[in-house]
Amino acid sequence: MKGLSDREILESVKKGNHSDYAILIDRYKNKAFSMLTRMLKNKMEAEEVLQDCFLKAFKGLNNFKGEAKFSTWFYKIVYNSALSRLSLQKRKTESEMTSIDEHFDLKSDYDYNISEQNDLSLYINEMVNKLPPNYASVITMFYIESMSCEEISKVMGTSENNVKVMLHRSRTALKEIMIKNDYTREIYD
Amino acid sequence: MIELNDDILNKYIDGELDKELAHQVKIKLESSSPDMKKYKALLSVHNELRRLPVDEVSPDFTASLMLKIQKSLKSKREQNFFIVSVLSLFFLISIGIIGYLLANYIFTAEPGSSDALTQFTERSEGFVTLLKNFFSKGNISIIGSIFSFILLVSGYFFYESVKHSKG
Numbered sequence: 001m002k003g004l005s006d007r008e009i010l011e012s013v014k015k016g017n018h019s020d021y022a023i024l025i026d027r028y029k030n031k032a033f034s035m036l037t038r039m040l041k042n043k044m045e046a047e048e049v050l051q052d053c054f055l056k057a058f059k060g061l062n063n064f065k066g067e068a069k070f071s072t073w074f075y076k077i078v079y080n081s082a083l084s085r086l087s088l089q090k091r092k093t094e095s096e097m098t099s100i101d102e103h104f105d106l107k108s109d110y111d112y113n114i115s116e117q118n119d120l121s122l123y124i125n126e127m128v129n130k131l132p133p134n135y136a137s138v139i140t141m142f143y144i145e146s147m148s149c150e151e152i153s154k155v156m157g158t159s160e161n162n163v164k165v166m167l168h169r170s171r172t173a174l175k176e177i178m179i180k181n182d183y184t185r186e187i188y189d
Numbered sequence: 190m191i192e193l194n195d196d197i198l199n200k201y202i203d204g205e206l207d208k209e210l211a212h213q214v215k216i217k218l219e220s221s222s223p224d225m226k227k228y229k230a231l232l233s234v235h236n237e238l239r240r241l242p243v244d245e246v247s248p249d250f251t252a253s254l255m256l257k258i259q260k261s262l263k264s265k266r267e268q269n270f271f272i273v274s275v276l277s278l279f280f281l282i283s284i285g286i287i288g289y290l291l292a293n294y295i296f297t298a299e300p301g302s303s304d305a306l307t308q309f310t311e312r313s314e315g316f317v318t319l320l321k322n323f324f325s326k327g328n329i330s331i332i333g334s335i336f337s338f339i340l341l342v343s344g345y346f347f348y349e350s351v352k353h354s355k356g
Contacts, residue, residue, distance in 0.1 A: 033246045
C-alpha cells in the first residue's frame with residue numbers, strides 16, 4: 001500500500017477507506033513539519049497547525065479535483081495556515097514584528113550567536129531557522145521537499161520570478177554572514 | 190569581461206544561464222580568485238542547504254490525528270442522524286395533526302347530497318372550518334408553544350453536538 005501514488009491513495013480514501021489517509025500523513029508529516037517549524041519558530045505550535053492542516057485537507061478532499069499535485073495542494077494549505085497563525089500572533093501580541101515580505105538583514109540580526117556553533121551544517125540550519133517566514137518556507141520547499149520554483153510559486157500564490165528572487169536572496173544572505181563570521185576557511189582550504 | 194555578482198552566481202549554480210554566459214562565468218571564475226571565493230562560499234551554502242535536516246513530529250502524531258479524524262466522521266454521522274430525526278419528528282407530528290383533523294371530520298360528517306361535486310365542496314368547507322377552529326386564537330398559542338419548545342430543545346442538542354464535535 002505504501003508504494004501507491006498520492007492519487008491512488010486519495011481515490012481509496014474517497015471510496016471510504018479512511019484509514020489509508022494515514023499513509024499520506026506519514027508521507028508528508030515530517031517535511032511539512034519542517035516547513036512549519038521554520039516559519040512559526042515554535043515546534044509545539046507547528047505540530048498543532050500541522051494537525052489542523054491534515055484535518056482541513058481531509059475534510060476538503062472532495063474539493064480536490066486532481067488538477068494539481070496533491071503535494072502542491074496540501075502545501076498550499078500548510079503555507080496559508082502558517083500565515084494565518086502568524087497574523088493571529090501579530091494581532092495578539094501587537095509586536096513590532098516586521099512584515100514577512102519586508103527585506104531582511106541577517107548580518108545585523110544574527111551576529112549574537114556566531115561563536116556558539118562550530119559546525120557549518122548546524123550553523124546554516126540555525127540561520128535558516130531565523131529567516132523570515134516567507135524565505136524559510138521557500139528554502140524548505142526547495143531543498144527539503146525538492147519542489148521546483150514553479151510549484152513553490154503555486155503554493156505561495158506568487159510569481160516564479162519572485163520565488164527565485166527570495167531563494168537567491170536567502171542564499172546570498174547566508175553566504176554573506178558565513179564570510180563575515182569566517183566560516184569560509186574550511187571551504188577555501 | 191563579464192562582471193560577476195551574486196545574482197549571476199546564483200543563476201550559475203541553479204543552471205539558469207544560457208550556454209554562452211555560463212561559459213563566460215566559468216572562464217571568469219578560473220581567472221579571478223576573489224570571484225572564485227565568492228562562488229565557493231555560495232556553492233557551499235547551496236550544498237549545506239541540500240543537507241538540511243528534516244524535523245520529526247512526535248511519535249504518536251499519526252495515531253492521534255487518525256483518532257481525531259474518526260471522531261469528526263462519527264460526530265458528522267451523529268449530526269446527520271440528529272437532523273433527520275428532528276425533521277422526521279416534525280413530519281410525524283404534522284401528519285398526526287392532519288390525520289387527527291381528517292378523522293375527526295370524516296367521522297362527524299353527515300351524509301348530504303349525493304352529487305359528488307357538492308359533497309366535495311361541503312366537505313372542503315367543513316374541513317376548512319375545522320382547521321380554522323383548530324388554529325383559533327385559543328389553540329394557536331398552545332400549538333405554537335409546543336413547536337417552539339421542540340425547536341428550542343432540538344436547537345440546544347444540535348448546538349451541543351456541534352460543540353462536542355469541534356472540541
